[in-house]
Amino acid sequence: MFVSDHLGINQQHHLTIGGVDTIELAEQFHTPLFVMDEDKIRDHCRQFRHSIEEYYQGAGLVCYASKAFCCKQMYRIAKEEGIGTDVVSMGELYTAMSVDFPVEKICYHGNNKTPQELEYALECGVGRIVVDNLSELHLLNDLAGNMGKKAVILLRVTPGIDAHTHQFIRTGQLDSKFGLAIELGLAMEAIKQAIQLPHIVLDGIHCHIGSQIFDIDPFEHAAEVMLSLIAEVQTTLDFSLKTLNLGGGFGIQYTDSDDPVAYDCYMKRVSEVVKKKATELGLPLPYIIIEPGRSIVGPAGITLYTVGNIKEIPNIRKYLAVDGGMTDNPRYALYQAEYNFLIANRADAPKDDTVTVAGRCCESGDLLGEHIKLQSAQVGDILAVCATGAYNYAMSSHYNRVAKPAVIMVSGGVAKEVVRRETLEDLTRFDI
Numbered sequence: 001m002f003v004s005d006h007l008g009i010n011q012q013h014h015l016t017i018g019g020v021d022t023i024e025l026a027e028q029f030h031t032p033l034f035v036m037d038e039d040k041i042r043d044h045c046r047q048f049r050h051s052i053e054e055y056y057q058g059a060g061l062v063c064y065a066s067k068a069f070c071c072k073q074m075y076r077i078a079k080e081e082g083i084g085t086d087v088v089s090m091g092e093l094y095t096a097m098s099v100d101f102p103v104e105k106i107c108y109h110g111n112n113k114t115p116q117e118l119e120y121a122l123e124c125g126v127g128r129i130v131v132d133n134l135s136e137l138h139l140l141n142d143l144a145g146n147m148g149k150k151a152v153i154l155l156r157v158t159p160g161i162d163a164h165t166h167q168f169i170r171t172g173q174l175d176s177k178f179g180l181a182i183e184l185g186l187a188m189e190a191i192k193q194a195i196q197l198p199h200i201v202l203d204g205i206h207c208h209i210g211s212q213i214f215d216i217d218p219f220e221h222a223a224e225v226m227l228s229l230i231a232e233v234q235t236t237l238d239f240s241l242k243t244l245n246l247g248g249g250f251g252i253q254y255t256d257s258d259d260p261v262a263y264d265c266y267m268k269r270v271s272e273v274v275k276k277k278a279t280e281l282g283l284p285l286p287y288i289i290i291e292p293g294r295s296i297v298g299p300a301g302i303t304l305y306t307v308g309n310i311k312e313i314p315n316i317r318k319y320l321a322v323d324g325g326m327t328d329n330p331r332y333a334l335y336q337a338e339y340n341f342l343i344a345n346r347a348d349a350p351k352d353d354t355v356t357v358a359g360r361c362c363e364s365g366d367l368l369g370e371h372i373k374l375q376s377a378q379v380g381d382i383l384a385v386c387a388t389g390a391y392n393y394a395m396s397s398h399y400n401r402v403a404k405p406a407v408i409m410v411s412g413g414v415a416k417e418v419v420r421r422e423t424l425e426d427l428t429r430f431d432i
């Protein structure tokens with residue numbers, strides 16, 4: 001009945017997460033509230049880490065894509081689980097540095113990094129800067145030269161793969177704002193230039209084909225294309241690209257219609273392709289990096305809301321309004337993302353009603369879902385939305401000057417606050 005096995009129902013008929021009663025959490029910490037199962041997050045980190053150890057003999061690193069959910073505790077977890085992290089802004093890097101994240105395990109991404117950001121990344125000494133384009137390559141070389149440093153980089157290339165996912169989260173195809181297209185010869189040109197530049201150390205290449213992808217085929221295909229490029233560089237330039245970063249994008253289950261593969265399947269199948277192709281091309285096995293974001297935190301999180309106004313328009317629809325909305329979860333407004341909903345205080349009652357869940361913002365598009373099957377709800381009920389651990393808190397906004405919710409993590413049956421709820425003073429802090 002549940003999309004995730006860490007959710008349950010107790011004797012009070014209340015939804016539980018990691019064994020903790022969600023209604024008690026709502027009473028203690030108020031709503032809207034993000035609740036994440038820390039044990040589950042750690043388990044996902046381990047599954048990915050072990051999949052490299054088990055299936056790939058060439059060594060590698062899991063880098064958690066922290067844009068999915070970023071806070072100090074999340075970096076502490078990644079650090080303790082022995083994985084690395086991806087950052088895409090000074091803010092993310094600063095947060096990682098504030099918990100002494102091992103810099104050699106950080107990849108710095110972005111399609112338009114500012115000179116200040118690049119300097120900061122060099123100053124911190126991040127392990128790899130993933131360079132997106134030629135102008136960034138030259139800018140970084142100059143900055144590194146001025147600072148008396150060498151920049152270790154990967155070049156982001158687009159392998160020309162069209163993964164079957166929503167157009168806003170597709171990134172591997174030719175028409176993308178990210179990266180250097182292999183098929184236009186831009187990747188090769190950038191590699192040639194990078195090798196020549198005195199303050200650049202070209203460590204390898206990177207691709208990321210999209211997000212919420214269920215098929216393994218496009219990942220295998222990407223690995224093949226990338227290995228061919230490594231081979232071409234080896235033969236034509238006599239230069240060996242040591243690291244192959246294959247990105248993230250592994251799909252998770254939001255609703256019953258989603259059918260994700262087990263996390264270790266990616267490395268199992270991709271390793272086969274990499275080993276086979278490397279042997280075929282006479283290449284040493286590259287150091288592999290994978291960058292799961294959504295799959296590490298998404299299924300671990302839920303959001304709790306209090307049901308407010310219920311408005312029935314005869315023969316049209318029933319609106320159920322909650323005390324959050326697009327400010328804490330803009331994904332339905334952005335791309336009609338679907339979720340599983342339930343009334344947490346009557347979690348095992350039959351879902352015999354159909355509703356539209358509306359947020360509290362002054363925007364008709366502020367909905368969390370339409371045609372939602374739900375237990376019949378009353379004012380004051382607690383509504384739970386499942387699998388909201390990724391790209392929810394991270395995408396939250398202050399629209400309508402709504403304060404951001406708290407984030408709670410549960411572990412071993414105990415709940416702790418990891419991001420506190422914003423106060424009214426927080427909201428006016430920057431006003432002059």
Ligand SMILES: *Cc1c(COP(=O)(O)O)cnc(C)c1O
Pocket residue numbers: 065067068086109208210211212247248249250291292293294295
């Ligand atoms: C977003 C992103 C990821 C993570 O994608 P998920 O779908 O969350 O796994 C990994 N690498 C890069 C470069 C990204 O931009």
